Amino acid sequence: MERRHITFIFLAASLLLTFNLLSNMNKPEEKPDDAREEIVEVDTDANGPKDGKPGDGNDVPAEEDKVTYDRQFATLGSVNPEDGYRMLVTLDSKGASVHRVELSNPNYQSYEHDDDGGYLGQLAFDETDGHGVKINVIGPGTPAAQAIAKTEGAANGLKVGDTIVSVNDQPISDIKSFQEAMRGTKPRGEIEVTVERPSATEGEEPEKIVFTAALRKHPIEVIKPDVSTITGANGLPQEYVHPPAYLTTLAQVGSLTAREGAAQYKSLAEIKGLPSLIHGNWKTTQVSENEVHFEMTLFPSDLKQLGDNRKLRLVKKFKLTKVTEEMTDAEGFHIDYDLELHNESEESLSVAYKQLGPTGLPLEGWWYAHKISHGFGTAGIRDVTWESEDGSDYRLFTVYDLVEQAQKEGADPQTPLYNLDTNVKTKYAGVDAQYFNSSLLLDHENSSNSIDLAEATAAPIAPIDESYEPKTDCTFTLQSRAYPIGGGQTVNQKFRIFAGPKKTDVLQHYGLGKVEYYGWFSPVSSILLVVLHGLYSVLGSYGLAIIVLTLMVRGAMHPISRKQAKNMQIQQALAPEIKRISDQYKDDPEGRLKAQQELFKKHNFNPVGGCLMMFIQLPIFLGLYRALAVDFQLRQAPLIPGLAWCSNLAAPDQLLYWANWMPEFLSRPTGFPSLGPYLNILPLVTVSLFLVQQKLFMPPPQDEQQAMQQRIMTIMMIFMGVMFFKVPSGLCIYFITSSIWGIVERKLLPKPKNIPVVVEAKKEEIKQPKVRQAKKKK
Template sequence: MERRHITFLLLAASLLLTFNLFNRMNPPEPKPELDQEEIVEFDEKANTPADNKPGEGAEDVEEDKVVYDRTFATLGSIDPESGYRMLVTVDSRGGSIHRVELSNPNFQSYEHDDDGGYLGQLAFDETDGKGVKIHVVGPGTPAAEATSKTEGAANGLKPGDQIVSVDGTSVTDIATFREALKKTRPGQEIEVVVDRPGEGDAAATKVTFAIQLRKHPIEVIKPDTSTIDGPDGLPKVVDHPPAFLTSLAQVGALSSRDGLKEIKGLPSLIDSNWKVTQVSESEVHLEMTLFPSDLKQLGENRKLRLVKKFSLPKVTEEQKSVEGFDIQYQLELHNESEDSLPVAYRQFGPTGLPLEGWWYAHKISRGWGTAGIRDVTWESLDTGKFTLFTVHSLVDQAQKEGADPWTPLMAAGSTDKTKYAGVDAQYFNCSLLLDYEGSDPKFQMSKAAGAPIAPINEAYEPKTDCSFLLQSQAYPLGAGQTVTQKFRIFAGPKETSVLQHYGLGNVEYYGWFSAVSWLLLQVLHGLYAVLGNYGLAIIVLTLAVRGAMHPISRKQAKNMQIQAALAPEIKRISDQYKDDPEGRLKAQQDLFKKHKFNPVGGCLMMFIQLPIFLGLYRALAVDFQLRQAPLIPGISWCSNLAAPDQLLFWGDWMPEFISRPTGFLSLGPYLNILPLVTVALFLVQQKLFMPPPQDEQQEVQQRIMTFMMIFMGIMFFKVPSGLCIYFITSSIWGILERKLLPKPKNIPTVIEAKKEDIKQPRIRQSKKKR
């Protein structure tokens, strides 16, 4: 072989080796589909990665160039009898929290109604048409409790299993798996076939399992995606950032811009896989190290190690029912350099909170207008100042300031200590609470800001996924020094007692008549404790309220009866004094005084009912206890008193402008019968008790009122069904009250007054003044 051929082969081999090492050190970006990244094998006994080993070929590279594969680990259990209130999935990508599922069976999710039964969130990966590969199995899930029907095979699905069939339907990829699962229902037993890899050189075996599906638990945190227009004009699915990422705002003289932008030239703490160093049932540790070769811009022998520790203590029998909804989170910064190294970190908040109720529910803002579905909250530890930053305000800021979309949560230069920052949904909240007692006092937060963390939802802006960041002050870490910042991550329901236990009471807000809402809720919960049904409790509460106001409403009803009886006389006076407004007013006042009629007496009832109505409206729309509370247990209709009754889904055949979830005069995707009954009773009351019109003007006014009543029915079409029950009960009470009230008898007519008798005193008085 000629020398040039040998040289060419050696050159080609060198290029190939270089390219191979480059690929191993810089793996390709993950696929855009959710949970489809390549993941290492899991330890089947521990249900977590055995040692988070570096990727294939890592032994050929230097220690500081090791690239770890993406792994998942779990904390707690979804089993409510396990002592844990949640199942937490931790993701090595960015050292983040991947998912939080609450174990309480009453906290079921409406967002998965069309997804079939719940098998478990298994972090699937596709396998070139050969099924879907499982990478994590949460304790207490139906997948973990699967019963093996194959002799010699252990019960429970395991990490590494490849699902190839669900109830006789072949599974080739994630899409076919989801379609197969959509055909199932909670409570159904299905048959799942998996290819289980053999140990060592043993071949894979097929194992068949019987699995009892359940209802989907609520996910306070979950991976989320958005669909945007790609560069080619075609729809493109993008993943939202995961929850509770951590990055560096400053290292030495190097600093980063705001938001998710990291320090240029340093390894990414957000996109890289952190090393999993410890895993147990209740604790997971991850770490990321910046080696001297990464920090060479700052000089020789610079080394910084970040450690994140997540733990989930088990709830004991002695603890209260309000406890156990927090994840203990500890962030450590280790300066392993030989010199001092100034460091500031940036901690991000949760993403992917539930969108439950987004098309009918409206959170009330402390300012004017309504809040969104994923709003950002912040409270000061020093002053107790609480602020709700609505989705609308955060989106507006992002659209105005495209380069820096982050809205400050506290004033620039403020010395206030952040008590917590959070993301608030309709019925659930996730907040990051700072533990100052367990943290190093050297670190203080210098900045707090909120922003849309994902593309703005153009179809319905309040659904935009928003979050926050907290940035610490830069602190000079001495050589070998370690600082610690402790947090608690609250991820739970917006129950009053739970929120107050965690110091989050300000998150729950009932509007201007909060005191009335609180009082009515105390009575309502007391009635529920006796009756066992919130529908009956609302009816009894309404009767109690109307009964207490009976003396006032009875007086109002009599007043309206007298008004109806005097209507002809009022009409006669108006005709007689057509050209004399002062004379007409004097004659009407004499008539009203003679028959003890107060024309504004009917307003008293309205002013008394207004705070009760608004207070009860906010109570029924906000109170967590009414979520998923059925009117009639066992019937799907009106199974959630905090939502519309949803008698019939008509989104498939009604015109789009009527059935669309949101928009002006849109009624939503469901036919709700209770608002129609409510409006019908309003119209009956108007027809029965409104005095007959005395002229064309009054007739037009009454027609306008009828149209306004119908329009109000459209506006109220998506109100909580519990509020409709209040309206219906109150209207029936009002009709019966008026029907049973004796009609006024023998109302005499006033003697016709002459214009001169009314005007003369005024003329004489005028002369006297002159």
Template sequence: MDRRFLTWLMLTTALCFLYLSMRPQVPEEKPDAKRQAAQQQDPLQLDQPAPADDGEPVADSPEADTPEKGVGEIGAEADAPTKAARPENPSQTILLGSMDPSKNFNLLVALNSRGAALERAELVGQSSPGEFRFRALEHDGGYLGYLGLTEELTGLQIHTIPEGSAAAAATSPDATGGLQIGDVISELNGQSTSSLREWQLALKETRPHEQAQLVVSRMVAGAPKKLSYTASLSQAPLDIIRVHERAPEAVPGNLARASLITTIASLNEARIPAGRSAFPALQEASQLNWASEPLEVPGGQGVTFRLPLESLLASTGRPGKLEIVKHYRLLPASEANDGFTLDLETIIENHNDEAVKASFRQEGLAGLTLEGWWYSVKISPHMFSGAGQRDVIYNTPFASHDIRTTRQINDHAKKTPAQPDMILFSENEPAEARSLKYIGLDAQYFNASLIPHPDAPDSLSNLRQAGASAVANVEDIVKSQAQATNVSFWIDSAESAIAAEGQISQRYQVFLGPKDTQVLADHGLDRAIEYGWFPWIAKPLSAILHFFYAIVRNYGLAIVMLTVMVRGLMFPLGRKAAMNAQRMQELQPELKRINELYKDNMEKRAKAMQELYAKHNFKPLAGCLPMFIQLPIFIGLYRCLSVDISLRQQPLIPGIEWCSNLAAPDQLLDWSSWMPAFFAERGVGWLGPYFNILPMVTVLLFIVQQKMLMPKATDDQTRMTQNMMQVMTIFMGVLFFKVPSGLCIYFITSSLWSLVERKLVKRMTPPTSPALLAAGTDGKGPDGKSPSKPSGNPKGSPGSRKRRGESEAAPPSKTASKMQELAKMLEKPAVKSATQRGSRKNRKRN
């Protein structure tokens, strides 16, 4: 199996080099000198101190929304009236969706008035009451719901209460209803919660469906009053998009940034400077609180955000009476809608007395879930560019599906810090290369993408440019954790004329959901699942896996059944290859003797080997064909198990915490607290934070299989090769240590089948006569001489049988002799080699 894998690896490497050499390069946009000179004098584009949203963490809550010093300034100095004219709106976090299963929402999104941005999105669809279809696997404790907590002097203040959450259903003997916005939590189960860290530690000690005791302070009649609450904790749904990461997913160097920020990309032909996310004069727009109002959505929920730009544009000399409007709409799941999309509409309104030209810059998603980033086996379409946890994928009619991996974006930002964004396409390219079917972030099992709205199918067509950016201080990202860099993307629309009192708009759908084949196909995102080179094998095998699961209702057993089925169907080919290998092993002593006898005469050595192979009807290349047929099937089986989200959250043995997620390592023991960092730290450690038993069983079976299938070493060189292969097998154990348990079950089942298969093949293979092997071709050695007769009566000779009291075998009959002669004639090759033909001519001449 190892030799087959090495052969396949060499072939794929060669093909990949050929592919990379033919692959076109994406041109980078290079601003011309005239435009750069104009930017240095244009008040709209005056350089500012580094803006907060380009490198500062974004706060989780309204209380932390005060801009950093220098963020709100325009130019070197700004006058007092301009500052006073800034919009003053209350800080709000607005929730769309519900955790109440009767409302049938699959998404719960938190929108912040600061920048009118997406702060958080949770997958709240339930498979059964109290059981989320996609729960946060890194969050073992109980959950009250997303409360938008901020630290106050007396505790943690609540800013949001999700409908249907444990917080909303909490009860108190001293008050009616659940927890309320404005309450300050001071204790959880007797532990102080004066900081977010203490809150997280207290929640970590709880479990879903347990009762939790809370002490809160609430303003009643103008005075604070302490209240005791009891809450039945729930599971934590997966937060597919978040601003701040949980402790297990924190990567030093990553920055917090909200998603779906909208600004103006160009105004009367002036453009955002290269390497910036907004005009310096408009940078503060993402830090201000926008005005919000409810938006009526039939059958769903919505909100509208508005921000006048007049105060921000007052000192730029541009028509300032512009307003950006954003509409968010969310619908529950239904027959016509799967509930995994958030509707986003952006509008630029012109309230000037003259027409203006403007365009949008729409930022995409940031803070995609990092679940499983330290063990994920996500497949990359590029051999030498491994996939990350937050790859940017996009699809154009010109280049079809393409990807910029997390590492590529990280490396680009390091190499060009002045212009850190990686340009996906620019205005210099043809129109079909600047039109998108989708663009988004892609993880192992989840995807967050922008796609055109059905009512505005051209919203991603004829764009000016698009780019991918690292939301991180990339110099602080450790190389081994680069695949977890926080990244985002952005698009610039083409500039359009807006008449006086007119407007332009764009409308998108924001997909936030699982990489389920049917769900992705419904949104045109099916290319987001990468099967590698053999999708035509992996996809049918995945369908068969689900069929087996429907029968046994356990994916562990379904994997075993699928592996046995595939190996069983491949048994004839495996048997043929094994028999060929066994015959080759039996011929090794004679081949070795030929090599030693004719080590200085290559022509005679080749002739002797050919005659030996012809005599025993052995074809050396016959064992390669089964390998080339089996290899795509085995790789397809491996790939279908690697990408199937159905294995996520599925236990091997129901009711046991060990191996409760077949898409992750079995996690028998958490040793991160007492193992060194280079061993157990996430991303950095060789083995990860858990001791896993299934990889150990896998490697042990690999070693046993190697011992049984390898022929015994006949010389020092062979012995050294076998020792090296054993060392490589142990090294493979290190690489396999973080492999998901579903794949380990596949490897274990496949190895056990190989061992059984070899036993069966040995019993089914007819033995080769040792005397015939010793005799070589036509009863003579390869030198044309008869082998020397052994002295005495060797075992198996007529004399030995006679001594044991057996009768001597009768001489063969005339019919049998004729049949033997006919068999010899048939065994002779029909076409003689060039060597044989040449030697026959020489004999005639002589």
């Protein structure tokens, strides 16, 4: 080959390589299939489009006018119950997701934020290079929205776009310094906030405005952005921000399908080559104070792989119902959610959507609380629930099982919610916490050309929690079948998002009654709870109501428990005689049994009577135990109003925080023999009374073997005390009251008559044949 040809080829190759390099510099970096898909909470310039206003709701732009929207937030409802809403919902244009749901009822306050100081509002900050934090959303009814301006001429209330530069004269440089400043505040206290507000005139310096804000206690957040601390590739801890709630993406468009392995979690896998519906910002339209629309359009250039002039528009509509006088207290805990798929092509287009569930449900009580599972064992902190449309099938998938499957199989295993080969339709799927629940209810009747589900699964949506596995965030994914949408046609799938407390009347109203479970003796628990709530309405204290209810139950069971105590008393008195008979007839089982039966018959003693009485009482006592462990009303109900100790009957009494000076293996939140981070008094009183009962009721040991058995029982009782140390204080009050009743009941029983005399006579009867037998042997 001639040298000039070689030179030409070399130059052409060099030019081609340079062109490729320049082209790749303008392309976003593609992640490998196994790369971590992290959802950051706040983007740069997250305050909305360039003009700072939401979308105007006009027609979707033509392809030549294609726009990229900045991230922005929108709100529905209010956190102030006087505004007529049960909740404040914050929506995020990124993924058209539910960013946060806060309940407005002041009785549903959060104690996960007890160390965070007072509540100003969740403001979705951006940092500003060391000069304050920029506000991206102001929730109606929050102290931030109601702040009073001290600067003359300024309007009340903080605004989106304001930058907080100081709190109580403490400079704010970033989010961390803001959090530290707020930790020094108290609920129901007042703070002074200084902000810089951009000037309306371009080029002028920002206006500095001073506000005073009356703080409150943090409301409960049924849904919130959540963060896990994981071990990074370099072995150092790093943060992983969980995906937000109720994301929607496409599983299929025409012949294009979501490629598994393109994201760390199968639920987040999207169709390669299309704009991301999960990570992208949707067009936002605030229709009214209680309705927001999000839109995302896939243009012909996005769908060119399917042919010419393909166009698909997705719309997500969220609407919050305002509470009216006609509505009951059980209503208003839902968001109406419509998913619309508009085929704006001239030809039919086959489409399947993928709808994710909630994330970030409350972790309150994670170190002591245990939900009751259907069947054996306990449920976890964030479990997935599912029920069929006809109510014939209900299932609960515990976080324990989902985590175990993930550890066993790896690579994001998905657990089917039901058998798709059947004709079963889904009524709802949800995520269930200890006292709160968020579920997606499907409205099959009112949906226009709704699409049936092709798959419904549950799985962890975040890395397995390294500190405590049951804290792992789990959710569900509903995937529709591919549905052919005609040219110019629309498919509308209606949902209802429930996010509220697990109160009986609320759950029943939304058809979620099976979520509340009291165990095998649910009817007994339900009856006892009706009585408990009736007593509370009269006494005004759940602590007193529990004591009175326990006394009522023990009083009703007195004839049975008195007979049981009397039976045990006789057994204790006859113990020496039973021992002598056993020694006398140790080589004669038939004779020993006959002698014991004669003794029992003479003194009207039934050796199995105590067990029988116990089985009769078991449903009542277990039903009461379960009722007190599950009932939502005990959450944050104080034993003595106004006293910090035992201020939550659903939690341990928490007299003293001792984690700072107790050994770590004893004070850590979980694990054996951990007692938790607090010193609790009521469990110690409970176990002490158990030991007293054991001492009073058990017959004295007649030999070394019995003495050893009783020592083992005492050790087991102490061991039970360790397990009992983190039991909710409401249950401790029940056990303490019941134990005192049992001790008093036993002490007031008259001693069995004639037993000592009879026993002595019996001793002689037994001794005589023993002597005669000895003489015959000689």
